[in-house]
Amino acid sequence: MIAHQDPMHILLADDDEDDRAFFSEAITELKMDNKLTLFEDGKGLMDYLLNPDIKLPHILFLDLNMPGKTGLDCLKEIRANSRFKDVSVAIYSTSSSEKDIEDTFIEGANIYIKKPNDFSMLKKVIKEVINMNWQFHTSGLNIETFFFSI
C-alpha cells in the first residue's frame, strides 16, 4: 500500500510515436503527482522491469499490438513473476470484442482499454483508469481481483 502523498509511477510501452506523445500529454494534465517512463517496444519494457534495482511501477500500460514482443507476451511474462504481483497491468487495444476482453483478463490483466479515437476521450479514459488504480493502491483493495474495462 502507498501513502497518499507518494507519486504514482506509470510505465507505457507503445510502438506508435504519436500515441506515446498523446499519452504523455494526457498524463501531465493529471492532478495527481506522478512519474512516467516510456518504452518503444515490449523488449525495452521487459529489460527495464527485470532490473532488480528499479522501483516497481504502480501501473503499466501495454499496447497489445507491438512488433517483436507483443503486449500479450509481456503480460504473460509479468504475471509469471511474483515480484510484479502488486503492479497493475492495463492493456490498450483496438478490439472491443467481449472474448478478447475476457481472454486478456484471464491472462492476468487488470485493466482493458479500448483505444479511443479522439484525444479528449483518451484523456478522460486515462484519468479514470489512474484514479481507479489509485484507489486500489491506497485502500488495500485486492489487485488480484481488480478488473476495469473501459
Add this chain to the structure above:
Amino acid sequence: MKLNYNYDGNIACRTILQDQLEKLNISYQLLDLGQIEISDDIADDSFEELQTSLNRFAIHIIDNPKAQLIQRIKDAIIEIVYDKDKFPNTTISQYLSDKLNYRYGYITNVFSEYTYTSIENFIIIQKIERAKKLIIEEKLSLTEISYELNYSSVAYLSTQFKKVTGLTPSMFKRVIDRRRKLSNTE
C-alpha cells in the same frame, strides 16, 4: 497442494499489532478501527523500531492530521459495508459527520482532495470489493449478496458491478475460475 482460505483483515491487523507492541514492551489499548492509545510516552528509538516492525506488514503509523482523518473516513465506511447491522438508518452524510465530529462539507472536501474520488464513489468501490469476495466464496447467491450489501435489488447490484469493473458478475466469476485453472496447470 493448493489450499483456499478466507480471512478477516481487521482481526489479522489487531493480532499483528498486539504481537508487535507486546514484543517491544509498549503498554497500549486498542481503540476503534485504526487507532491505538499508547499509555506512556515511548522513546524515539523504540517508536522507530515499532514503525519498522509494522511496516513489514504494510501497517503504517500516520502522523499527518488530514491523512488521519481520511483513514478514519475510510474505516467508518468499510465498517458499514462489511457489517450490514451497522448500516445507518440515517443518511451516510449524517452518519459520517456524527461519527467523526466534523461538518460533512469539510469531510467531503478533504476526502476528494486527497483520494481523487468522492465519498459516494468510494462507498460503491468498497461494496463491489466485498461483492467480489462473496462471489468467489460461493456461499451466497447473487440475490443474497445484494441483500447483504443493502442493495434494493439484484439488478441494481449487477448494474453497479458492471459500472465499476466493466464485467458482469458471471463474467467476473468465469475469469477468476479460468485464471485458477490456468495457474493450476502451469
